Amino acid sequence: MKKSLYFLTITAFLFLVIVPLFSVVVGSFANNGDVSFKNYFQIFNYKNFSLLLKTVGIAFCVSIISTLNGGFFAFVLTKTDLPLKNLFKLVLLIPLFLSPYILAVSWVDFFIISGIEKNFIYSPAGVVFLLSIIFSPLSMIIVSSGLSNLSSRYEEAGLIVTTHQKVIFKIILPLIKPALISSFILVFILSVSEFSVPAFLSVNVFTTEIFTQFSAFYNYGSAVANSMVLVLICVSLLMAERFYLAEASFLSIGTKSHTVKIVNLKNNFKCFFLFITTVYVFISVFIPVIVLSAQAFKESTEAFRQATVLLVPAIFNSLLYAAIGALLLVFFGFVFAYISEREKIKFINLILLITFGIPSTVLGIGLIKFFNTQALNFIYSGFWIIIFGYLGRFIFIAERLIANSIRQVPVSFEESAELMGAGFFLRIRKILSPLISNGLFGAFLISFIFCLGELGTTILVYPPGTSVMPIKVFTIMANAPQSLTSSMCLFVLIITTLSLSILFAGQKVLSKQQG
């Protein structure tokens, strides 16, 4: 049974994502019917090298800042008794719901309205600033998921002999190292492949080169060859991680149902953390939202009414596709994470990373070329092509999150059950899945958010006449009045926040029933 599940999942993934991508990559080695490395030789020049250095530098800074930010807020909101922490948890996610491009426009408008020197925002530092705001919530979710799986026993034991500070640095941080490293890697890859923010801020990065080859020269071979450089960087990062974590042990879930140890903050610390969190929420969330609201309701509520009329028909499709996408991602993510962590076939991570590192446009072109045939037209002309796009884009994220959770569960739990005669599916259902439910939920949540906002691949494959929210916002915003564009963004924000509130509430009810 186990092997059948592995076989079916891997085969499906190969067919849906890998083969379409492979066909595009192979195409980059073709030149007038011959095998050629021309596209690859062209990459090696001083200009590309300096561009790459700049891109990696920006991505490195963003990853460090986001992981520090996200790690700090994950700790404060998961491990302390900070007032309003559940509300903060939701509000801090908001930058992730807005498209990076929209967020960049709002921030530039803020700099102009407030009269602050705008040279800062139109610079690599501005890109780092904006991308850190955008990706910090992702780090927060990843680290929170790691913290939620920590058994309180380790901390309690530590607290008997030492202080809170030492417990944090000597017990908690080492135990959540995989989550911190995952956060760094994911944010790095997302930053290195981000195009819209640097382009809007007139900062030339390596993805600009890829985009130019695609969109000005229509030279897919060269674009794919350039994107392979980014993939190579991401792969070396994964190798470094494997080397670094090879000998470490991260088991942390106790033998009994584990509870998160909550630190009761003293009043002065409570005030301090509350102040820091409020200031950060103001900067990362309120400023762009205030700018959008001011633009949306500048004259009347008419623009918002119009936005509602335009977007209401797209809500159902968008939520449905995102939900299906997220469920599929959790399923595939779980199977791949299990293969990687329990069967120790780490090669699978590499394959998933390559799909993640390849730009969304390349994936879109691959899906078109593979599925747009007479035989597979039934897939290409329906909504499933969008879902397969989500699968290719975000499977690495889902797999990483779930793998981190599986890594924290001792394999002996499953082995004991196996000795008692429990089959594979029973072990998964009764032992593993309850213990990693937080990780599964985190993976679903992030997948859902990313699917809901996906634009790069969807714009290339969405069936004619289909309406999904990000596509609608971006196709309408060209030449639409600013008030309408801002209203649409606010509307998407409201719908996403509402959906996530429902998901959070559902998770609470479920965990109460289980607890």
Place this chain on the structure above:
Amino acid sequence: MNIFKLLLLANIFCIGISGCSKKSQDEVVVYTTVDQIFSEPVLKDFEKQTGITVKAVFDTEETKSTGVLNRLIAEKNNPQCDVFWSGDPVRAIILKNRGITAPYNSAAASDIESHFRDKEFHWTGFSARARVLVYNTDLIKPGDAPKSILDLTRKQYKGKVAIANPLFGTTSFQFAALFLTLGDQKAKQFLTDLKKNRVVIATSNGDVKRRVASGEVWCGLTDTDDAFEALKEGSPIKIVFLDQNGLGELINPNTVSLIKNSPDNVNGKKLIDYLLSRETEKKLAESCAQMPLHKNVRTPAGLRSLDNIKAMSVDYDKAARKLEEIQVYLKQWVEENQ
């Protein structure tokens, strides 16, 4: 109920309620790079008049309106689209050169000047936009505004002029047309001078409009529809048709093409006829200040007609070829400016 059962149930529910899309018999598929806010009402009217369902794929400014073109190129071997409605002739010419379009000589375009039609009928032009200069009236007095594109290299405009990235869209076409009319040497000199004058490269024409309206820069080059949209929003800007005593302004017609081996050629031709009609030109003149190419189409007051503008004399095919020729130079120029 554990999380696995829940996920499984939810998956079955989602798949169950979302069936495969049924293809209607009477429909036409159109891909367009024209802003949805202007193109969608026209397509809806076509639906109302003919009863033919229009399934549209629109493009985004974020992808410089090249998403649709990339899609058409990738779909070449099994076309899904019947009609391509482009905001400029360049994309239509690229598709023709790649063998993606088919000839169609629509009777609806019989009185449109041959200059705005492909000689082999792979594309036909209608409703045109002009490249114009917009300037912020709080920062430039009307008398001081530039009158020629060459004025943008004057010292007084140092760091105060914005243009969209010349590798994309109508800006790329404008630069190709400049190379044709000025000659390579003069055009390159103009670009060098622009660079020396620290021209700001915006992401799109919409971004140029935004930067001028907000006062980030004093003036910029954009299309008439962007400029009129800014005026409608009450932005402090004015429009200048440049080079009216010299080179003339570049006129960019919309174009429509039939896709080769498209799924529904008959409905595709019906849609093309409709887009090329006077009725469509009138609607586009009202919604986004596009200038009709048919004679005697009633246009809103204040909208200049083509007869009142000195147009740049340019052969669109030659300009498209020129663009291919200068793209590497333009890329280098952009990179040196950023």
